[in-house]
Amino acid sequence: MNVLTIPCEGMPQPLRREINAMLHLAYRCDGEVSPDEALHRPELEARAFYLKDNGRLAAYASVFGKAITQQGRVFSLGSLGCVATHPELRGRGLGERVVVAASDWLRTCGRYDIAAFSCDAGLLPFYRRAAGWEAADVVLVANENENALRSDTLGKVVMLELLSGRARTAEPLFRGATINLDLPPGEFV
DSSP states (O other): OOOEEEEGGGOOHHHHHHHHHHHHHHTTOOSOOOTTSOSSOGGGOOEEEEEEETTEEEEEEEEEEEEEEETTEEEEEEEEEEEEEOGGGTTSSHHHHHHHHHHHHHHHSSOOSEEEEEEEGGGHHHHHHHHOOOBOSOEEESOSSTTOOBTTTTTEEEEEEEOSHHHHHTGGGTTTOEEEOOOOTTOOO
């Protein structure tokens, strides 16, 4: 079973429907699943990483990117997101495999200056074990709105890696910083 990858924009509709249904189930979302809903906004240029087990979607993760501005300087940010394993297939290391593949791609594709995403504190050991992610002393905020989603008020741990030489040179801009993701209301990483 190999991890497969495809740009989300070019994803066949049956696969997108299967991913939407599995994410709905894995995240225990209320209400009806919208199988034709886009997984990510096109401008994020998301990439899907997934595993199938006996023809059924078993695990999924995505990487998406966007520009952010930190203290007047623009950087490209890549983020790991939508990590899920089908509830009936958990405990077999499938989620770990898609996280490894997505993390390796995120770190080596050359598209991003920084990598940043958030997770529940209880998931930090999983991300650490799977792909060597470590918590950073950083706060992610969705946008400039007064009531914007924030990693610190959501109780999330933030992972941050400076990937490019340009970002490593600017490391003081990120140390202990608040990073505005400039996302639409209701979105977060």
